[in-house]
Amino acid sequence: MTDILFLILSLFALTGAVGMITLSSTMHSALSFVVTVMALAGLYALLSASFLFMVQIIIYAGAIIALLLFIIMFLNIRQDHTPKEPNKYMTMLLIAIVLAPMDYLLFTAFARMPHIEDFSTKIDNFGDIKMLGNALFRGWLLPFEAISILLLVALIGSIVLARKKERR
């Protein structure tokens, strides 16, 4: 059952990613990326990370992609605003050929890690919100506070950057 779920979700994720980098319309590309994000949320659920599953849906699909779609519609991106890119497939093929040795290296490096049985589908409380919160507020308190300051700085910075300059 989990094998079939994994196959379907990974197929969705890869299809969404390929559509995202190949589609010419910006809006279609963004909508294709939503498919990838939701499929990745399902994969987190398969990996028994139930809290990250919710966070992925709320933050990525709910906030980041919604913000991106909002900006695309707000700026009213038309076909004449976007570049033409007549030979993008050739470039993609070239970069894929260049990247193939790196992928092979990574794959062989991970394949040498010791094999463990029963990797997926273990029902316990691993990755639920209680365990994550315990670890977060005991061992990771300083990084957590730093992240909150970073979010505040990003909030102020985005308001300052997107504001219209007032005429003097």
Place this chain on the structure above:
Amino acid sequence: MIEASFMSYISLCILLFSLGIIGLISRKNIFIIYMSLELMLNAINLMLVTLSKYFGDIDGQIIAMMVMAIAASEAAVFLSLIVAMFRLKKSANIDDYNTLKQKGTL
């Protein structure tokens, strides 16, 4: 048939990350470059969660959550930069954002 094992998750992460790099380098639309960056962050997140499951250690998921927070703040700043640049140039093509380029040489 591929079983949902450790290596299949890792292969999916590697493929998604490579697709992100391909989109990042080959496209000229600023929005698609931004989405490729997000795709790379997502691939790294999936790898962190996979390794967290593999080692039975919760720290990987915490780092993945922090990556998500950084991605959210990056989204805010990047999109407001896009709004400012689009207002200035009326284009989403990165070849038009060449104000700092030195004219004449090269």
